[in-house]
Amino acid sequence: MTKLALFGAGGKMGMRLGANLAKTDAFETLHVEVSEDGQKRVKETFGVDCVDPDTALAGADVIVLAVPDTLIGKISHAIIDKVKPGAMLFCLDGAAPFAGHLPERADVTYFMSHPCHPPIWNDEDTPEGRRDYFGGIAAKQGVVNVLIQGPEGDYEVGNEVARTIYAPVARSHRVTLKQFALLEPGLSETVNGSLMAVLRQAMDEVISKGVSYDCARDFLLGHMNIMGAVTFDQHKGVFSDAANKAIEYGIPVLMKDDWKRCFDDDEIAASVERIT
DSSP states (O other), X not given: OEEEEEETTTSHHHHHHHHHHTTOSXXXXXXXXXXXXXXXXXXXXXXXXXXXXXXXXXTOXXXXXXXXXXXXXXXXXXXXXXXXXXXXXXXXOSHHHHTTOSOOOTTSEEEEEEEOOOOSSOOOOSHHHHTOSSOSSSSOEEEEXXXXXXXXXXXXXXXXXXXXXXXXXXXXXEOOHHHHHIIIIXXXXXXXXXXXXXXXXXXHHHHHTTOOHHHHHHHHHHHHHHHHHHHTTSSOOOOOHHHHHHHHHHHHHHSOTXXXXXGSHHHHHHXXXXXX
């Protein structure tokens, strides 16, 4: 059985991962949590006591860092000398590794995996699945993996961990660390998050001009559904001539000509630096 040390076990993400780890016999999970409240949550939810870091690290095959990005560098440097050769340090986000915050240790594998979250269009047939917006509970989602360093054979080890902690998983994607930085923060947060915020501000602006909240929300979300389905190849269809004309003239009003520079190397590096 693979021995897995789960750091940050009592936090929001740690509890999510712990719930899925508790469903499998593939891993012997040892929970590490510094806060008393977190320790209590682990005990009440899983019926096990948290252990100190040294106990968890002794012989651990995989060390999962379910901690904030800003703490990954500090924690990884603090424990690296106690990690056995050949073990895997498993991160849940690529920001800290991309920024170079992991310690240098050639005989330890570094792996990163991040959930895609359940897609807008899916085939979930249960209320729990349809309401699992984050993932890891009932709705299938994709995961994105990076073997940052280590032998090629360790990729499948990391992928097995990822498919377990983020279950149910529809498929996994392998990318480089640089490619992941393009996905997040670039695509998912800088672009998608910003445009989502603008959409909400646009809806609020329409409401401020007299349209009811329910009407504006129904109208916007419905159009997001069909226009998104056509735009992202979910549905074979075309926009009306009027819609195409509105888009043609709307993009220059909403977007700067050079907006794609947010994917340039220096912009991605600056964005990662801000969050780590």
